Amino acid sequence: MADTTAVSGLAIYKNKDNWTSFEKKMNEDFNKEEVDGELQEVRNGFKADCTHIKDKASSLSDKDITWLKQWSTTYQDPKIEKLKGFKDTDLDDEPKQDAIFNALLLEAQKARTHSYSPYSKFQVGAAILLKDGTIVHGCNVENAAYGSTICAERTAMVNVVSKINRGIRFEKTKQIVAIALVLRGGGTPCGSCRQMLYEANPNMYVVKSDIDGTDKNKDGKVINFTVYNLGKDLLQDGFGPESLR
Numbered sequence: 238m239a240d241t242t243a244v245s246g247l248a249i250y251k252n253k254d255n256w257t258s259f260e261k262k263m264n265e266d267f268n269k270e271e272v273d274g275e276l277q278e279v280r281n282g283f284k285a286d287c288t289h290i291k292d293k294a295s296s297l298s299d300k301d302i303t304w305l306k307q308w309s310t311t312y313q314d315p316k317i318e319k320l321k322g323f324k325d326t327d328l329d330d331e332p333k334q335d336a337i338f339n340a341l342l343l344e345a346q347k348a349r350t351h352s353y354s355p356y357s358k359f360q361v362g363a364a365i366l367l368k369d370g371t372i373v374h375g376c377n378v379e380n381a382a383y384g385s386t387i388c389a390e391r392t393a394m395v396n397v398v399s400k401i402n403r404g405i406r407f408e409k410t411k412q413i414v415a416i417a418l419v420l421r422g423g424g425t426p427c428g429s430c431r432q433m434l435y436e437a438n439p440n441m442y443v444v445k446s447d448i449d450g451t452d453k454n455k456d457g458k459v460i461n462f463t464v465y466n467l468g469k470d471l472l473q474d475g476f477g478p479e480s481l482r
């Protein structure tokens with residue numbers, strides 16, 4: 238039976254020659270230098286994963302492979318989009334910054350339509366922009382036990398970690414460059430969200446608009462929005478990773 242491991246394996250196992258050359262290259266690279274400790278453990282884990290994937294992929298029938306190929310070409314995650322041609326230096330240029338924040342706010346509007354807010358009816362959408370132009374959505378998700386509710390900003394950040402980040406420390410990558418928020422009444426992020434975002438990048442832009450998802454001008458642009466710097470405007474002297482040292 239096909240499983241998710243086999244799906245990942247398929248990318249490497251398109252044909253046996255690819256797999257053989259991949260495995261050869263991996264072993265050559267790993268044998269180039271002796272390592273010990275943590276890195277060796279990582280390598281061992283990686284090798285074990287590769288062997289597992291290879292075994293799984295080898296056990297697939299032709300029918301499974303046909304199905305998987307079809308699936309992998311038609312499936313696209315609707316929550317991950319990319320701002321075409323974006324460079325993070327574009328944010329230093331005011332006209333470009335304006336256009337980027339408009340685009341990001343429109344993405345936050347889309348995210349807002351997913352809001353699960355049956356109790357407050359207060360829908361919030363968020364869109365995070367990564368250094369490479371990737372946009373990740375988030376919405377607020379309420380719960381009958383009210384305290385278990387999570388805000389849109391944190392949902393978006395959780396999405397970044399679970400779908401893209403793969404455990405790499407934010408303080409090294411400063412991967413998140415901006416977050417846009419769309420909500421009624423134009424509130425700013427709550428304390429918990431400010432704290433969680435601070436971990437990712439104290440210098441990120443926080444852009445918010447109180448539009449309702451319909452208040453756009455003729456060009457489809459967002460009319461009113463406010464831009465903050467997280468660390469300077471919303472959470473001065475915040476507690477970050479360096480505070481633990």
Ligand SMILES: [Zn+2]
Nearest residue numbers: 388426427430
């Ligand atoms: Zn919040």
